[in-house]
Amino acid sequence: MTVTIYDVAREAGVSMATVSRVVNNNPNVKPQTRKKVFEAIERLGYRPNAVARGLASKKxxxxxxxxxxxxxxxxxxxxxxxxxxxxxxxxxxxxxxxxxxxxxxxxxxxxxxxxxxxxxxxxxxxxxxxxxxxxxxxxxxxxxxxxxxxxxxxxxxxxDHEKAAYDAVKMLIDNGHREIGMISGTLQDLSNGYSRYAGYKKALEQAGIPLREEYVRIGNYRYESGMEVMRYFLELPNRPTAIFSATDEMAIGAIHAIQDQGLRVPDDISIISVDNIRMASMVRPQLTTVAQPxxxxxxxxxxxxxxxxxxxxxxxxxxxxxxxxxxxxxxxxxx
Known part of the structure; x- marks a missing residue:
């Protein structure tokens, strides 16, 4: 049978109110009494009813x-x-x-x-x-x-997702890149999608680099979509020399797609992204990224x-x- 607060009170020789105070960590209980109640709880295997406590306390x-x-x-x-x-x-x-x-x-x-x-x-x-x-x-x-x-x-x-993306793309620009593609998340996603696209666009504008529609493709944040978009970029007549990915997972997919074509990162194409998941430091080459805390x-x-x-x-x-x-x-x- 289920052990109740009444059983604990009877075993410890105290009132049910005293047991309730002990269970709820009320300081207004003598140490000796508290010890007796805990010993009774242990002997009987009593577990407080969380639902009942919630109804009583409204929490x-x-x-x-x-x-x-x-x-x-x-x-x-x-x-x-x-x-x-x-x-x-x-x-x-x-x-x-x-x-x-x-x-x-x-x-x-x-x-x-x-x-x-x-x-x-x-x-x-x-x-x-x-x-x-x-x-x-x-x-x-x-x-x-x-x-x-x-x-x-x-x-x-x-x-600030826009600033994180801006900092990533600016690093590519500071390294002499002007043909910079982006593997974006959906633009309906305010944080990981649109804000990171806005940061990419702002960095290009401030550097006087025209935004090229064929250099922006939408992924779904996952590894496979990074591979798929990167294959598209590699088939362009004037492929990008650098890629900014909205997430590390898509960036890792892009790295593997590049390597599958016998090309090298970063010698042939540079890659940067946002997130800093554990895999970013495990992939080879290790991924340069903007870390979210x-x-x-x-x-x-x-x-x-x-x-x-x-x-x-x-x-x-x-x-x-x-x-x-x-x-x-x-x-x-x-x-």
């Missing part, structure tokens, strides 16, 4: 996390940052994969809210009006993690959410973290 100490693609290694580092801070503040995490599909993202958000989470972290791409409607119907705080909404009305933690994005997002959940004073609800250019072996000066 579940759980946070919902919507992750766009659980197979993408970049999000595992964000999730680790979230989990570490959640543990520090005694919150449990419910992690849900949304497969980068808007309908599933919205369904998962609504499901988490129905489960009475105390707050929600949304890692995704494009934040649409439908997303915002779901967020605005919530009675708990929501923080965007690694993305922002177009009007920047939601609390968020991210980097993925762990920090997760940790800072979770800390911001704890402040909002606990109604603490928050000076800034839109946090922009710094990025860093990591120089490795995939970029060389144009001969």
């Amino acid at each position: 579940t100490t759980t946070v919902g996390v919507v992750i766009p693609d659980i197979s993408n290694s970049i999000f595992s580092e964000v999730a680790r940052g979230i989990e570490d801070i959640a543990n520090m503040y005694h919150y449990n995490i419910i992690l849900c994969n949304a497969d980068k599909r808007k309908e599933k993202e919205i369904r998962v958000v609504n499901t988490l809210l129905e489960k009475q989470v105390d707050g929600l972290l949304f890692m995704g791409g494009t934040v649409t009006d439908e997303h915002l409607q779901a967020f605005q119907s919530a009675t708990v705080p929501i923080v965007l993690c690694g993305t922002t909404d177009e009007k920047q009305t939601m609390p968020s933690v991210d980097i 993925m762990y920090d994005i997760g940790a800072v997002s979770m800390r911001l959410l704890t402040k909002l959940m606990n109604k603490e004073t928050v000076d800034m609800t839109r946090v922009v973290l710094p990025h860093e250019l990591i120089r490795r072996k995939s970029v060389a000066a144009k001969a």
Whole structure:
């Protein structure tokens, strides 16, 4: 039979209220009494009912996390940052994969809210009006993690994606490259897609380099699309001498497509990208990239959410973290 709080109280010789105070870490319990209650809990194998505690306190100490693609290694580092801070503040995490599909993202958000989470972290791409409607119907705080909404009305933690892309392309330009292709994400994706394209375009404009339509192709952020787009670039009569990829995974696909044709990176074509996933330092040549502080994005997002959940004073609800250019072996000066 299930052991109840009544059984623990009887075993320890105290009231049910005293057991409740011990279980909920209330300091107003004598050490000797606390010890007796813990010993009774251990003997009986009692586990507090989280649902009942949540109904009583109107808090579940759980946070919902919507992750766009659980197979993408970049999000595992964000999730680790979230989990570490959640543990520090005694919150449990419910992690849900949304497969980068808007309908599933919205369904998962609504499901988490129905489960009475105390707050929600949304890692995704494009934040649409439908997303915002779901967020605005919530009675708990929501923080965007690694993305922002177009009007920047939601609390968020991210980097300046346009500046990150600009810095990457400027490095190529500073190395003498003028024929620079881009493997972009979808331009409907405000952060990883459109903002990084805007940074690419701005760097070209400031250097007086015309934007060539045939030098911009859309990928889906994954390795295979990087290979496919790179094969297209290699078939152009005047192929690019350098490539800026919106993500490391697509950049690695591009490197392998170049090598499959018997060409070399960076001797024949230079490659640079954004993210700094673990594989960026494992591929050969090692990938020059702009690092997102993925762990920090997760940790800072979770800390911001704890402040909002606990109604603490928050000076800034839109946090922009710094990025860093990591120089490795995939970029060389144009001969």
